[in-house]
Amino acid sequence: MALVRPAAMWHGHGMPDQASLSRRQVLRAGAGVAGLAFGGLVVGGQSQNAGAFAAATPADWADLGRSIRGTLIMPNDPAYATARLGWNTIYDGIAPQAVLQPAGVGDVQQAIAFCRDTGVRPTPRSGGHSFQGFSTSTGLIIDMSAMKSVTMNSQRSRARIGAGAVLIDVYAKLFQQGKMAIPGGTCPMVGISGLTQGGGVGPFIREYGLTLDRLVGAHIVTADGQHRYVNASEDRDIFWAIRGGGGGNFGVVTAFDFVPVPADMPTISANMTFAWRHAERVLEAFQTWPDALPASAHPNLVLATSDRSANAQPTATVGLWYRGSRARADQAMREFIAEVGVAPTSQTVLKQTFFEAEYDEYCAGFTEGQCTPVTSPGGLLPRLGLSTYSEISSAPWPRAANDVIVEELERWQRDRLLQPEGVSSALQAGKVIIEPLSGAVHDTAPTATAFPYRDGWLVYQFQSRVRPGAPAETVAAGQSWVNRFMSRLTPWRTGAEYSNYGNRELDQWATAYYGVNLPRLRKVKAAVDPGGLFRFEQSVRPDART
Known part of the structure; x- marks a missing residue:
C-alpha cells in the first residue's frame, strides 16, 4: 500500500518547524517567531520531588508559561489536584512539578526545549491509562488532552x-x-x-x-x-x-x-456466564474457539472474583463481538456451548450499531457527561489501583495451567483482605481477561513493525484491581498475589508480554515486550x-x- 502525505485538507495542526531551537533562543527572538501568544497560566512556586532529573526555578516556569498558548498548571493552582492524576490510583502519590496542556505543536516544542534546558523530565500523557503508571512522573507532564480533534x-x-x-x-x-x-x-x-x-x-x-x-x-x-x-x-x-x-x-x-x-454493519454483542464449577471446561473450550470463528468475530473470556458473601464464587463470562447477522452469531454461541458441554446460567444478546455496542460496553445507562472519569465534572467512571501482568501464548495451555488459573482466583475470593466485606467487586477484584491475537494480526511480519508477536495465540491479562484509597497492605497483597500467580504459571509461559499490559516488577521487561x-x-x-x-x-x- 502506498503511504501518502496528508493533503492540505487538515486544519489546525500546524506545519513542522524543522529548526532544532532551544527554549531560550525562541524566547530571545520573541514569542511571535514560533507563532505563539501569551495564554499559559503562570503560578509561582515549584516542587522539589525526588526522582525528577532536576527541579526548575520559579523564573524558568514563568518563562515557560509566557511562551505557550495552552495552560501550565503548577502545584498551588486549584486545578493541579486532579490534573496531575493518571487513571491508576496506585501512583497517586507521585507529584509532578507541573502539568502542561498544550494548545498546539508549538507548545510541545516549547516544553521539550524547556526540559532540555532545565533537566526536568518530560512525560507525555494521552489518556493517562498507563497500567504501570508511566504517564505520570516527578517532572513535567505534557498532557495532550486539549489536542483531541x-x-x-x-x-x-x-x-x-x-x-x-x-x-x-x-x-x-x-x-x-x-x-x-x-x-x-x-x-x-x-x-x-x-x-x-x-x-x-x-x-x-x-x-x-x-x-x-x-x-x-x-x-x-x-x-x-x-x-x-x-x-x-x-x-x-x-x-x-x-x-x-x-x-x-x-x-x-x-x-x-x-x-x-x-x-456500518450491525454489531452483535453477546455474553454467556457459566457456573464457576465449569470454569476449567470453559477455559479449555475457549482456547480453540477463535480458530472456528470468522475474522469478523472476536471472542473474549473474563474470569473474575465476586462480591464477598457466604457462598460467593468467581464468575466465568464469555463474550462475543460479531459484525454480521444475528443468526450466525447465535450459531457460533451454540457451537461453543456444545463444546463446553453445559449450558450457561445466563445469556444476553444485543444487536446494535457499532457505536452503541462500544458505548454500552462500559457506559450503558450513563449519559455522555457521565461516561467520563470521576475526576471530570459529572464523571462516573471509576479510577482503580491496578497491578497486572500479561502473557502472549503460542498455543493452547494444558489443563494443569488452567487449574492454576482457577485456583488463584479462588484464593483471592477467599482472602478477606483482597475481597473484603462491603466492597464491590467492580472496584476490587482478581481478574483474568483472555482475547485472541490472531486473524489479520498474523498477516504482518514480526519485524515489519516494532510489535513482534505476530504469531501469538491468545493475549492474557492477569489483574489485581484494588479500590481507590485502599490501604498500602491491600495494594501490596494484590501485587504479591499476581506475582505468585505468574510464578506458578512459569512452566507454560512463553516470556512474551504485551507492553500495554506490563508490570513494573517484570524481570527482563525489554525482551519480554x-x-x-x-x-x-x-x-x-x-x-x-x-x-x-x-x-x-x-x-x-x-x-x-x-
Whole structure:
C-alpha cells in the first residue's frame, strides 16, 4: 500500500518547524517567531520531588508559561489536584512539578526545549491509562488532552486523530462523520497515543489487525525539538518504532493519521456466564474457539472474583463481538456451548450499531457527561489501583495451567483482605481477561513493525484491581498475589508480554515486550534521543542496558 502525505485538507495542526531551537533562543527572538501568544497560566512556586532529573526555578516556569498558548498548571493552582492524576490510583502519590496542556505543536516544542534546558523530565500523557503508571512522573507532564480533534476526509480514506483523544470520542466522531472506525479497544477513556504505540488490541483486530496496523503517518516532536511528519518514506525508522515500541519512548506524538475501517454493519454483542464449577471446561473450550470463528468475530473470556458473601464464587463470562447477522452469531454461541458441554446460567444478546455496542460496553445507562472519569465534572467512571501482568501464548495451555488459573482466583475470593466485606467487586477484584491475537494480526511480519508477536495465540491479562484509597497492605497483597500467580504459571509461559499490559516488577521487561525487535529499537533510540531525554523506568535505552 502506498503511504501518502496528508493533503492540505487538515486544519489546525500546524506545519513542522524543522529548526532544532532551544527554549531560550525562541524566547530571545520573541514569542511571535514560533507563532505563539501569551495564554499559559503562570503560578509561582515549584516542587522539589525526588526522582525528577532536576527541579526548575520559579523564573524558568514563568518563562515557560509566557511562551505557550495552552495552560501550565503548577502545584498551588486549584486545578493541579486532579490534573496531575493518571487513571491508576496506585501512583497517586507521585507529584509532578507541573502539568502542561498544550494548545498546539508549538507548545510541545516549547516544553521539550524547556526540559532540555532545565533537566526536568518530560512525560507525555494521552489518556493517562498507563497500567504501570508511566504517564505520570516527578517532572513535567505534557498532557495532550486539549489536542483531541478527530477529522476524516470526504473520501473516508484518512482519519486524523489528535494525540489527546480518548477512544469513546474517536469512535463517536468517526461514526458520526461516516460510520467508520479504527480497530481499537473497548475501554472508553484509553488514549489513542498509548494504545497505538503499544499495539492496540480490541474487537476488530482479527479482521483488520492491531490499531497500529492502520496507522499511515504521525506528527511527532522529538528530543531535539523538531516537529517531524513520519511515515513509510519520511523518518521511516521513527515511524517503525512508534508502531509497537511503546508510548513516550521516541518523542511526543501530537497527531496520528489512520486508514479507517467500515463500521456500518450491525454489531452483535453477546455474553454467556457459566457456573464457576465449569470454569476449567470453559477455559479449555475457549482456547480453540477463535480458530472456528470468522475474522469478523472476536471472542473474549473474563474470569473474575465476586462480591464477598457466604457462598460467593468467581464468575466465568464469555463474550462475543460479531459484525454480521444475528443468526450466525447465535450459531457460533451454540457451537461453543456444545463444546463446553453445559449450558450457561445466563445469556444476553444485543444487536446494535457499532457505536452503541462500544458505548454500552462500559457506559450503558450513563449519559455522555457521565461516561467520563470521576475526576471530570459529572464523571462516573471509576479510577482503580491496578497491578497486572500479561502473557502472549503460542498455543493452547494444558489443563494443569488452567487449574492454576482457577485456583488463584479462588484464593483471592477467599482472602478477606483482597475481597473484603462491603466492597464491590467492580472496584476490587482478581481478574483474568483472555482475547485472541490472531486473524489479520498474523498477516504482518514480526519485524515489519516494532510489535513482534505476530504469531501469538491468545493475549492474557492477569489483574489485581484494588479500590481507590485502599490501604498500602491491600495494594501490596494484590501485587504479591499476581506475582505468585505468574510464578506458578512459569512452566507454560512463553516470556512474551504485551507492553500495554506490563508490570513494573517484570524481570527482563525489554525482551519480554519487544522480542526480536529490541536491537533495532535501541538503534532508533540512540539516533533520535541519544541523551535519553524521554526516560522512565521501562523506557527503551539507547544501549544494551535494561
